[in-house]
Amino acid sequence: MTTLEIKQAVKRYPNGALAVKGVDVTVEEGELVVFVGPSGCGKSTLLRMVAGLESVTEGEIVLDGRLVNDIEPAHRNIAMVFQNYALYPHMTVYKNLAYGLKNRGTPKAEIDTKVREAAKLLQIGDYLERKPSQLSGGQRQRVAMGRAIVRDPAIFLFDEPLSNLDAKLRNQMRLEIKRLQRRLETAAIYVTHDQVEAMTLADRIVVLNNGEIEQIGTPAEVYGAPASTFVASFIGAPPMNLLEAQTGDGAIVIGDTHIQAPVRANGPVTLGIRPERAHLADGSGAAAGPPMQVDTVEELGAVRLIHGSVGGQHFTANQSADEPIPGDHVRLRLQPDDLHLFDHDTGRRL
């Protein structure tokens, strides 16, 4: 069953700026959808439109089969987790969790049960009588999630909830959010600019750019078959190599090398190659692919990043740490299946 439908949503600010330009997204029951994109791409605006914190200029937002465009946030059956937690500083953790229920007129005994249940689930039971200022960042994050959980909403809305945490804690909380969401089987939208968070958390990723959707798909789809050069360079670290190349007669020409093209194309294209799919061969071999001039080698432990240039354009290749460190001149061995072709002008996948 579909929990949330966003239909042709448009957000225009009073000054005329278009933040969201007609976006369609659906969120199925129990699904975690991640909105990812660079800052200013409209992902947060879209989330806030779902929450009811921003008005909808055009289009429809349908939650659980009910049009909610003009319904107050409190009556939308949503719960939101903010980037800076937005806990009430003067209230204890318990009161923070209970406040929304109290405003709804929930009986005291029921509030108590729900708060204690959520606190147990999030392991914040020991801090219920503390103020937010006496908690660490991770604990505050948990309280913020607890506040969302007690509402028992149709959908969770996460607005970059982990960006205020340090890297180690972020990884840990990321995993917890995923487990929690799976366990509660509640639909969720998670907004982030961090593609690692997007890849690890999402059932489906919505890549946004300039207020428009670049691609919607599972993490594997978005990674394996990016719909545009934007997606290709945004998802994956290090990003996909993008080379300007010529095509003709079913072959791609980079410098003096011809490679078999995966799809038919003619004229200038952008060729995409994931760093881990670019295998390095000894530079002396004549049968191999285009030559690469190696300039810097970065050791990351398990893998090694080889930076250099191919046909005068920057190129990065991944290499397992077991392999020997290459010399200055190597050749790339490329499989046709690993090549992505994009239209030179529009950047769309061919």
Place this chain on the structure above:
Amino acid sequence: MSQDQIAVTGKPAVPAATSASAASAGFGAFVRRNQIVEHIVLLLGVLLMMGPIAVAFTTSTHDPVTIHSEGMQLGFGNNFLPTYEAVIFEQTGFTKQVTGWGMSLNSLILGLGFAIGKIIVSMLAAYAIVYFRFPLGTLCFWIIFSTLLLPLEVRILPSYEVVQGLGLLNSYTGLILPLIASATGTFFFRQFFKSVPNELLEAARIDGAGPFRFFWDILVPLSRTMIAAIFIIMFVVGWNQYLWPILMTTDESFYTVVRGIRQILQVWIGADIPAYNEALGLAIIAMIPPVLIVIIFQRMFIKGLVESEK
């Protein structure tokens, strides 16, 4: 060394001499010398601030003849009880209807009414300006703000006209109501509300708090320290009002302490000599409530000025 630093910062002083090594003992001596200088400066400050009050107090315990012939007195006289009894309980004034106690009560009503009224009005005004979008909202704020350029003295005649027209002369309402609009308070609360993170408002909206609930459940508790700071300032301002009560009240039962002090010198002429001792005594009494308020709210006052709990 760290102990010395603790002593310098005024935390529970640990004698610097407990430092073990020779080097730190030398440093300790340096710190001690510095401390002595600091304390001398502080003592001079205390003397400057408290000296006149102490002299006023000691002088008030003498009889008026001594004060008149010999000037201010540094030592205690033996007139303490009679003086203060007269100041607090003696029916005085033209109509013999007002006591020092009654005047203090009037001052207290004025001070509290002033402070509480100003806080309520300016908080509501700032709430409207910061959180509600209405036509010409910004203009409204700047108009309120610009009234800072017009002190009470400048507009006292029109104000009198208004109060008189409303028939509020010689009433507490007339004393308090016209003054409870406060540009200063509105400005302080506006700045504070603007510093409250927007997400708090949004979280409250999602939690189902309407405008009233948000104000009462979130903003007011968050403003605690601000409220305390403004309360102190406004209470003292209200307590010290002089010109305003003179104009608005003619009935002696509305006399405030500050007016009473002057009244003593003017009217309470015992034989030939003004009752200096009673005037000074009343001045001392007039100081007590503002001092108490400051002492009680001091902590929150400083907190309100230097930080905000967020």
